[in-house]
Amino acid sequence: MSAPAPAPALRDEVLIGICTFRRPELAATLASLQALEPCGLPVSVAVADNDARPSARALVDKITPRHPLPIAYLHAPEANISVARNALLDHARASGARLLVYLDDDETVEPAWLTQLVATWRRSGAGAVLGPVRAHYDAAAPAWMKAARAHDTLPVLGQDRATITSGYTCNTLIDLGDPATADLRFDPARGRSGGEDSAFFADYLAAGGRIAFAADAVVHETVPAERARLSWLMRRRYRSGQTHASLIARNPSMARRLREAGIAAAKALACGGMALAGAAHPATRNRQLMRAALHVGAIAHLVGARTIEIYGTAPGGPVIALRQNPKER
Structure with a gap:
């Protein structure tokens, strides 16, 4: 050959x-x-x-x-x-x-x-x-x-x-x-x-x-139009949080996973609190809700939740599916 x-x-x-x-x-x-x-x-x-x-x-x-x-x-x-x-x-x-x-x-x-x-x-x-x-x-x-x-x-x-x-x-x-x-x-x-x-x-x-x-x-x-919704943005941020956590999870240390999950939980709670405080101002409130979704996505991945899929569907069709997390390499 x-x-x-x-x-x-x-x-x-x-x-x-x-x-x-x-x-x-x-x-x-x-x-x-x-x-x-x-x-x-x-x-x-x-x-x-x-x-x-x-x-x-x-x-x-x-x-x-x-x-x-x-x-x-x-x-x-x-x-x-x-x-x-x-x-x-x-x-x-x-x-x-x-x-x-x-x-x-x-x-x-x-x-x-x-x-x-x-x-x-x-x-x-x-x-x-x-x-x-x-x-x-x-x-x-x-x-x-x-x-x-x-x-x-x-x-x-x-x-x-x-x-x-x-x-x-x-x-x-x-x-x-x-x-x-x-x-x-x-x-x-x-x-x-x-x-x-x-x-x-x-x-x-x-x-x-x-x-x-x-x-x-x-x-x-x-x-x-289908992307100009808070729900779409929050799913997107949630998936971004999962991605960030998956990169952290390349490190096999359980102690680090737990530490990062704790940090993400604290940030999610803080963002939720700021969203409540800014409830009268939609841009401020929703920006904080999206940040909270990011941190919740990170927590979800670190504790083994399923991963959102966003590719492989036609534009305008269903954009979200779920599958189990692939094993980290």
């Missing part, structure tokens, strides 16, 4: 990777890329279709001939977001693109978006760069939700309020030439529950990686 061909040397090129699952909004995402300002590097696009049948192929085939950027279609048919993310990782490495930029299939970009990500990468020397996601609501969305910017995505900062301690993949540049990214993969065990990006970046940071923030690398996301 012949040895596998070596991967090509990485070049200073950008691959914009988009995971998709039955979302017609993908057309608007690809259209927004047509107006990108030049970033000084060659740019291409790859779409990883996570549906069991290649449902996005016709849309991509229709758009590709008249799009200014080369677009590759990848079929990653597992209804598991980690499979799609890994398909894009593999495609970037196989094509020799050094910079992989993840973008969601329901987002649109500003013309300067990619220029800002690349400029921050050059300036900071960091191996990963995050940009902000700004949510947009329709007229029927609650006023408190708009005031609280409840669906915006921004980096999580450490106690020094400067160091970024976690990452996400809805607006992210990853330098595959950074040694800290070597052999990193998105965990398929997290591919339905979510949190695969948090785990990926936890491993990246543990390997010595560093994350920067490009405040002007803005993408926009329209919040659909």
